[in-house]
Amino acid sequence: MSQTTKTTTLLVIGGGPGGYVAAIRAGQLGVPTVLVEGASLGGTCLNIGCIPSKALIHAAEEFGKARHYAGESALGISVQAPAIDIRKTVAWKDGIVSRLTGGVAALLKKNGVEVVRGWASLLDGKTAEVQTADGRLRIQCEHLLLAAGSEPTPLPSVPFGGMVISSTEALSPDSIPRKLVVVGGGYIGLELGTVYRKLGAEVAVVEAQDRILPTYDADLTKPVAAALEKMGVELHLGRKVLGLNAAGNALRVQDGAGAETLLAADRVLLAVGRRPRTQGWGLEGLQLDRKGNALRVDDQCRTSMRNVWAIGDLTGEPMLAHRAMAQGEMVAELVAGRRRHFQPASIPAVCFTDPEVVVAGLSPAQAESAGLDCVVAQFPFAANGRAMTLESTDGFVRVVARRDNHLVLGWQAVGRGVSELATAFSQSLEMGATLEDAAGTIHAHPTLGEAVQEAALKALGHALHI
């Protein structure tokens, strides 16, 4: 096969949220840019992550509502025999994905970015080789941006294949299993476990630690655990997974005392985390500094090699699309000669469980371990009118602020629809708001956001509606 060579200023490996945003911004700034993508533009997030999972969460929610109204309803609504055609649901979800990935391709083109389709292998810190449909292409660059993302972490005792699936397969089912066992009580496992439960599967979640969502504080996760149990999801906490049974129709799990139980399963969703994609494409040869299994970067996303940058999931936690995008935008500006640093006041995180969880900035425990003297206040949705009209009064908004000058350090919330509060939380942290700023802002009535104002008022000692 023929080989051609191309040169560019910026070469981006990976067209996920990190890579494609970097390329768009570089294009806007007039930096000659080539982006290489081996699978599909949009990366994990648009194709097999954030967007498809939220689409299925919405579909399952709507179906769940229909099933709810087929029973007794205080609202006076009745529905007869709701059914779901999961292939149609998946086709609808795929339509959203292709609209978005098509949009990314159009934006890259509009901004003059050259997209090369194929898998890249690094030859050195300035050269990559790509196997394209038309042959081998060698690309030389001044700046190399590594944005290859992450992949599901395997579990040796339960290898992927057959009935053992990852989130990727779970997002495109052609049928609903009767019994699904989810291994991993993190946000991906719980979001998808909730989807399958609402679609009618019997769902059991196995988690090694003694509570779900172990990276979030216990007060926030309790309403989620209670809602899962109410939905009929079995939670098996503090359990080790030993493997499938010989018949291949159940998962063997062990509790802390060594007792073994069998959890019947038609499908097992393995969601024990994601790992940076550092193997198999020549990255090892660059011998870049690592932080655990991720690439180590400084506060400008520079690796240990000059003019080699890395962003997104490849650089480790928090593995979130909005972090990858913010890093990508910054690197493009640095390559274009601007002065930038990655020092966000907060990177918010949301679990789109039912109820949802949102965190931004410091939790009370994090503030305490940083040696900060803080005031912490919480306002319950049970005292919020809008929550009552939405039939979702479980949950609360909590604020953490310095006791001396009332600077807000963190926000947390759990409740239906609280993901949309992430904007207010992040803006107040980024703008250095005080409790007085949040409490003195007129919030529209009736909205869930009033609980934000009320939490700040409560921290100041004069909540109005509690």
Ligand SMILES: Cc1cc2nc3c(=O)[nH]c(=O)nc-3n(C[C@H](O)[C@H](O)[C@H](O)COP(=O)(O)OP(=O)(O)OC[C@H]3O[C@@H](n4cnc5c(N)ncnc54)[C@H](O)[C@@H]3O)c2cc1C
């Ligand atoms: C089920 C699920 C739900 C999620 N939900 C959310 C959410 O709600 N909110 C959120 O913020 N995050 C969510 N995430 C995480 C989010 O998807 C990632 O943090 C984000 O996609 C990371 O972006 P990235 O650009 O670093 O990498 P990726 O999106 O993984 O993109 C990397 C790209 O690089 C390509 N690539 C890799 N190696 C090569 C190579 N050698 N040559 C060419 N191309 C290559 C890959 O094909 C891929 O397209 C979710 C993830 C999953 C799995």
